[in-house]
Amino acid sequence: EALLDDRKVMTKSSSVDLVTQTDQKVEQLIIQSVKEKFPTHRFIGEESVAAGEPCILTDDPTWIVDPIDGTTNFVHAGCRAVTWYSAVRSLLPQMEFGVVFSCLEDKMFTARRGSGAFCNGEPLQVSGQKDIQRSIIATEFGSNRDPEVVDKMFSSLRNVLCIPVHGMRGAGTAAINMCLVASGCVEAYYEIGMHVWDLAASSLIVSEAGGVLMDVEGGAADLMSRRIVAANNRTIAERIVKEIHPFAPPRDDAPPLQQ
Ligand SMILES: O=P([O-])([O-])O[C@@H]1[C@H](O)[C@H](O)[C@@H](O)[C@H](O)[C@H]1O
Ligand SMILES: [Mg+2]
Ligand SMILES: [Mg+2]
Structure with missing residues (x-):
């Protein structure tokens, strides 16, 4: 319970849909720092949508942000991943790049459309199992x-x-x-x-x-x-x-x- 207090846990869509001040602060940090470089880009952020911002893709470059994915882990044990990505919508939304950071393992997963996927710079390949x-x-x-x-x-x-x-x-x-x-x-x-x-x-x-x-x-x-x-x-x-x-x-x- 002390942990829950420390992390200022609030709820969203249900009593088990958790959010903390850390989620909100990380989202603001990511959005503000991207905005400084790309003032015309749009954002879809988990905690911004929870606060009433729209969740729509347009033709404009859009960054989709989940500040902490695994908030329940974070609340209970401090385990978390941070994820964000950019999409450019033409006729179909087209992902340009994706970044997932696993703080717990210190692993940075990245991908750029057409250029492969990497973990800490090493190329990733799915399993070859067909059975x-x-x-x-x-x-x-x-x-x-x-x-x-x-x-x-x-x-x-x-x-x-x-x-x-x-x-x-x-x-x-x-x-x-x-x-x-x-x-x-x-x-x-x-x-x-x-x-x-x-x-x-x-x-x-x-x-x-x-x-x-x-x-x-x-x-x-x-x-x-x-x-x-x-x-x-x-x-x-x-x-x-x-x-x-x-x-x-x-x-x-x-x-x-x-x-
Ligand atoms: O709320 P959050 O921790 O960012 O994200 C949740 C986590 O990814 C969880 O594993 C999944 O089961 C939920 O559907 C998500 O909403
Ligand atoms: Mg999530
Ligand atoms: Mg989240």
């Missing part, structure tokens, strides 16, 4: 505790586990789970309920490391849809899609509800 029965799959439970939603998450978890797979893992941060896919440590990660700022940077890191991104029902991945399967290859992604009990949370770019 799901020899795979490790990562997932998370997010912050929705509605029993119907939890039942669907458990049904997917059970189905994937009973394929059977070698194991299931969860780092407590979507961004690091995705970097684990890019590094070849796990074959895939899936989740329904995370947000565009959880995935933005790491989605480019996964694809530049040779991985694939897919919607949980098998179509093209849509970073605003709050659903993702990120895998080392299409065979593994499609096998996971078969086992997921899909549902559709409100999109990140949905217009705010009328009061």
Whole structure:
């Protein structure tokens, strides 16, 4: 409890959707320092959106910022990852680069479109495994505790586990789970309920490391849809899609509800 007090924990969409002053300060720091260099660029920041800023991509260069991914880990044990990335929207949003910093491991994951993905400068490559029965799959439970939603998450978890797979893992941060896919440590990660700022940077890191991104029902991945399967290859992604009990949370770019 002392830890919780020290970190000035507040809640957002639910009593388990945590935010601290550190999240807010880191986001301000990142946005202010980028603004100094690029005054015309736009931002989508997790804590700015929580404070009422819009979450829409336009044709302007836009930086998508998750100041601390894994705030629950941070609150409990000081583990965290910091992630941010830039997107330029043409007809489809096109990611230009992605950066995820794992403070705990002192690992900087980076990717630039068309130039590969790296960890502390070393090139990353996804796992070559094609057999799901020899795979490790990562997932998370997010912050929705509605029993119907939890039942669907458990049904997917059970189905994937009973394929059977070698194991299931969860780092407590979507961004690091995705970097684990890019590094070849796990074959895939899936989740329904995370947000565009959880995935933005790491989605480019996964694809530049040779991985694939897919919607949980098998179509093209849509970073605003709050659903993702990120895998080392299409065979593994499609096998996971078969086992997921899909549902559709409100999109990140949905217009705010009328009061
Ligand atoms: O709130 P936050 O710690 O930045 O991000 C959360 C983490 O990535 C968590 O692992 C995932 O399950 C949630 O869906 C995310 O919202
Ligand atoms: Mg996050
Ligand atoms: Mg966050």
